[in-house]
Amino acid sequence: MGAMLENLEMIGTGFSVVMLVLALIWAACALIGLFFTRGTKVEAKDAEKPAPSQPALAAATPGVPPHHLVAISAAVAATLGGGYRVTRIAAPAHKVGDWPLEGRIQTFNGHRTRADWAAMRPPLGGAAQNDKRGNRP
Amino acid sequence: MGAMLENLEMIGTGFSVVMLVLALIWAACALIGLFFTRGTKVEAKDAEKPAPSQPALAAATPGVPPHHLVAISAAVAATLGGGYRVTRIAAPAHKVGDWPLEGRIQTFNGHRTRADWAAMRPPLGGAAQNDKRGNRP
């Protein structure tokens, strides 16, 4: 019973410590953030117009590497003669976007999503998955 | 003389062990293979027709990365107007195909065969071999 009390004391202290530490970080973050957001708001007003000027490109960026974009645009221009505009380029299928933790996903999930477009090609027989065997394609 | 006899005994035992171990693995492999090949033969009949449907692509795969294929096809389509079909794309010269041990060749031979098409370009003066010095091209 004494042991249980001791354990309860340990837990009480421990959970308090965790809450305290993270609350302190919260407080510090909020304080620091205050300083940074004040600055941003002023800038934001100035920057309002130029930002939405390239929506097509911005919408496309999560999945498709920019130099591919350029290549695709060039190909389209060459084919259709210049009067057309690429409005949407999407990487197919189970795209996750390049939200910032993508790298960590890769580490902890262990299946590569797509380092390159190459991974998206249909499997061609037994050799098709060699890129997952670590060989250079 | 006793030493020689001892050595002979050691050799006899040793060679038997090696033959035994590898023969055992053979047996195990054959057994496991039996199970797998039975399955495959049935599938093979069903799959007979769709398989040869993309021979051009399949023939090209050993050397040329698929995303290059796509790019080449797109370029051809753009230039020739769509009525044509790419029937054969080959990487020039001393191509080894991507048979599975290519990676190991690289390790044990120490001269890079081709990680990229770039290696195939003609040497351009002294700077040409910088890719073999490990610098990024």
Added chain:
Amino acid sequence: MGAMLENLEMIGTGFSVVMLVLALIWAACALIGLFFTRGTKVEAKDAEKPAPSQPALAAATPGVPPHHLVAISAAVAATLGGGYRVTRIAAPAHKVGDWPLEGRIQTFNGHRTRADWAAMRPPLGGAAQNDKRGNRP
């Protein structure tokens, strides 16, 4: 005072050693170089004419990878029909040329110059610098 004399002796010896060692290497280099340059001069005469035959290409090499050059030339040939010649291909902006110590610059400066053309794209909002965070583009 004795200590100072001792220090002076140490310095005298030391600086002599450094000068001696590097002078010896100089001598060895010069000797070896003599052997090599004799060979080169003869070759140089033979090679005088072909060398300047591809000035456009040579001028372009510092920044633009040769396989891109080939691709660009092929694309131009395909599009314009062969009668044209690419006279200048330049990688834009703060190009540093590929002089040989570029790799070491990278190590000791810590800011990447350009491993690929992709780095040259304009920053696209907050996500733009992710390539500097080590994530694959």
Added chain:
Amino acid sequence: MDGTATETSKLEQLWHLTAIADVTWQMAVMWVVVGVLFYLAVYRKFEPLLLVPIAFGALLANLPTEGLINAPAGEHGGGLYYYISKGVDLEIFPPLIFLGVGALTDFGPLIANPRTLLLGAAAQFGVFATFLGAAAIGFSPMEAGAIGIIGGADGPTSIFLANKLAPHLLAPIAVAAYSYMALVPLLQPPIMRLLTTEKERKIRMRSLRPVSRLEKLIFAAMVTIVVILLVPAASALIGMLMLGNFLRESLVTERLTKAAQNELINVVTIFLGTSVGITMTGERFLNGDTLKILGLGVIAFGIATACGVLMAKVMNLFSGTNKINPLIGSAGVSAVPMAARVSQVEGQRADPGNFLLMHAMGPNVAGVIGTAVVAGYFIAWYAN
């Protein structure tokens, strides 16, 4: 006769060269366990980066390979894993993994909405509750602490703490931690739905502000200082985590960031995984304790999930119009980034236009810090 005798002795000799006689029934049973782990890792994709090496290490542990792990004796060197396992024994590998994790983690969503730190803190209650349960069913306090940390859903931290407090339980704790991390998409949703109303699940959160490089750098330094001052025993984990993150966010050390994100973490992962697996001998693994640990692990995950969700609901009582969707509370268990994805999926189930992913990343990475703090607290309490 003599010839036959020689023949017999030769065969005997041959037999003694082999290790077939050393196979125990526990080994055979463990081969099945290894098979199950391989199946889960390869075909069900349960954290394969860790479970494949762990399972292969377990296979080696359950073959007569004492030559792989024996200590040096006289002039004979030790086995290969005698040396490689030093990285676990001496608590070197987990902080190195954290160096890579820091280089792979973006704390931006947390910095933009620092309230979510409390969600990451609340989820740690699962650790303490499980500690209590483990102590109640007979584990020693140090063992109970090592088991409880499974609820933190953080592999390297679990290995770090288990090695410190209860090294004999390292293997089952690591296996439980990584398996349940992979099971998060199955374990969490029922609890999340049970504890939230439809209306709560439809809460849309304000979009996050962008966070500048300077703010991220200050954050990394600040967390280092605060955590190490308050819980100095967590310094190896938090120090390396924030070193990796500082390298990443400085934007001027790209080479080092990449090395931490790739070379270092990959090589260490192979060694860490196999070192953990190689402790998984039949005698150690096939006993009641392992089953108890696997059971307590599920409980730990469940409580952690529930506490995260409930904390979000409590915080909403004080948040005016700027409500938190309680579905992101469950992400406080860490299990980065799976738990955040679960929040996203559950959120879209209630309202397809609701994007909770980035919001859930805040508690998700807060949970990593929280679990490291708990580990440091346990070490300070018990290990000195």
Added chain:
Amino acid sequence: MDGTATETSKLEQLWHLTAIADVTWQMAVMWVVVGVLFYLAVYRKFEPLLLVPIAFGALLANLPTEGLINAPAGEHGGGLYYYISKGVDLEIFPPLIFLGVGALTDFGPLIANPRTLLLGAAAQFGVFATFLGAAAIGFSPMEAGAIGIIGGADGPTSIFLANKLAPHLLAPIAVAAYSYMALVPLLQPPIMRLLTTEKERKIRMRSLRPVSRLEKLIFAAMVTIVVILLVPAASALIGMLMLGNFLRESLVTERLTKAAQNELINVVTIFLGTSVGITMTGERFLNGDTLKILGLGVIAFGIATACGVLMAKVMNLFSGTNKINPLIGSAGVSAVPMAARVSQVEGQRADPGNFLLMHAMGPNVAGVIGTAVVAGYFIAWYAN
């Protein structure tokens, strides 16, 4: 007078700071040897990845660099290679190389045609025959075993075994092993042509079936179990080889596979090569034993090649219509993938339409397993 005396003593002092007085004639001779190795490695491409570091290590060994290899004494630390060489002494580097080799190897052709395992086994007879020869000309049994393994044509295995049985012969054995591996295209063809008829060389083999992921995974686990049960002393080599292969074939641990194939194997190769080279001092290398070892090495390769070819012919007596082209028997010596290429080239010389490469990969990788088994057997016999 005094001034001159000081001058003299100063020059003397300067002289003593240098190490010119320590140069021996053996060193000068070894510089020539190093030059030859550099030439072979750089201009003839004899396994440059290993021979360049070995030769550079040998250059360092034959300069007065005792500061590089001295053991720590009192408060002075040891030399750089005192520490790096521990990776060879403690038998850590060769298994790590095997981890990378496993991640680079496709056992598919072997699994598709497992008969070829016997070819890989037969080629090991070269090891035993050379053992006998070495013992006959006066080497001790342990030395003879380390020399014989050269016939296995497997660098890391040779280094592993030589370090265990006869560390003083490490350098010549490693040099012989890697040099002859590079000479395979010269050494094997005459033997192959001598032992086969034109008709045999024209045998076309049935094309190989594709092998699925599951089958490859089972193979890796099965080989691990069988070899370790029967030859437990080979567990470090076979365990790491199959761990690397399992990572590769699992297809779910790409990051780890790449780390094993690149970072790990490359860095370890630099250290392994230079560590081997730095044992190559004049006193150790410039003696009759080295010449004998180089001679025995050629014999070992020749016998191994012949046994592989002959075994194929023997097997054909029992194979009905599904004949083996005996040219692939020579690939059983391992020397991956050079020996398999030699089979291909010789096959096309007899019949330009015959593609033996993939068929020869079977015995080729079988030879790697076979040599590891032999090494384990030698260790079990002698090293306990």
Added chain:
Amino acid sequence: MDGTATETSKLEQLWHLTAIADVTWQMAVMWVVVGVLFYLAVYRKFEPLLLVPIAFGALLANLPTEGLINAPAGEHGGGLYYYISKGVDLEIFPPLIFLGVGALTDFGPLIANPRTLLLGAAAQFGVFATFLGAAAIGFSPMEAGAIGIIGGADGPTSIFLANKLAPHLLAPIAVAAYSYMALVPLLQPPIMRLLTTEKERKIRMRSLRPVSRLEKLIFAAMVTIVVILLVPAASALIGMLMLGNFLRESLVTERLTKAAQNELINVVTIFLGTSVGITMTGERFLNGDTLKILGLGVIAFGIATACGVLMAKVMNLFSGTNKINPLIGSAGVSAVPMAARVSQVEGQRADPGNFLLMHAMGPNVAGVIGTAVVAGYFIAWYAN
């Protein structure tokens, strides 16, 4: 009453778990120093690859993290940096960095114009002059040597020598070395302009001949032999530098070259930087010696720059028409490649059509060899 007492003791207990009481004023001051270093590294790009890890290590050193660096005691293992710092203590990391530096360095410009070796030698006078100054203001000879080497502008060499001669000064010496290397573009130009005439600055040099692979390989081997024979104590640094360069120039070991240029150097840089930083405790760093060292460092750089320029002018007295532009003399301090860039910029300021960059690379890489020679000389003189 009792309850309150318990409450108090609990709080006390909590307090004792934290390390707030261990904060000293020195630590707080050091946080400011760390902040300055971070600012310089991140925003002013002062050698960030080294200064970011050093500064982060210094942050850890100035928090109550004795758990990170404590030696093992009884059955308790040591702290993480007890083990990682062994790479500095045992002088392993700096030679490994040099392995990578060698693989990244092209000695071509030096080989094409070997006269410039003398410029690299002359710049080493800064080291000796600073040694004398340091000895004069009260440092012991060994300390003075370690301080003087800052003038060599070579980070790994400075760390290597400081660790050998004066480990207690390691941190300020490393910080001074890397900071001043970053300041080269500010420190050198005034001195260069002061010591040269407009006409001299306009000298155009003959273009460099191309250098073949064979010549580069011979150079690497020759430098190894000459330096190790004459200054054997430099063998670890020069040996690894030239091993890396030989791998690079052989063109047949691309995998190994890349490993040395990337994986190895990056990972070692993280560990080296933080290991150096973690010695930077307040007590060691906040004293007069540090200020003196920072002051002496500037002097060392200045003298080295001046000597390089002056040597070029002296050499021009003997060079007939093939003059040297004295602006490349300053590049002899090493600080690769910054010092060479400074020469280029100053040259173009006098004559926009003058390209001195490649010419300046000669003395620049010669300075690396020169400083390693000086370090070896100091070690031979004092450390035996």
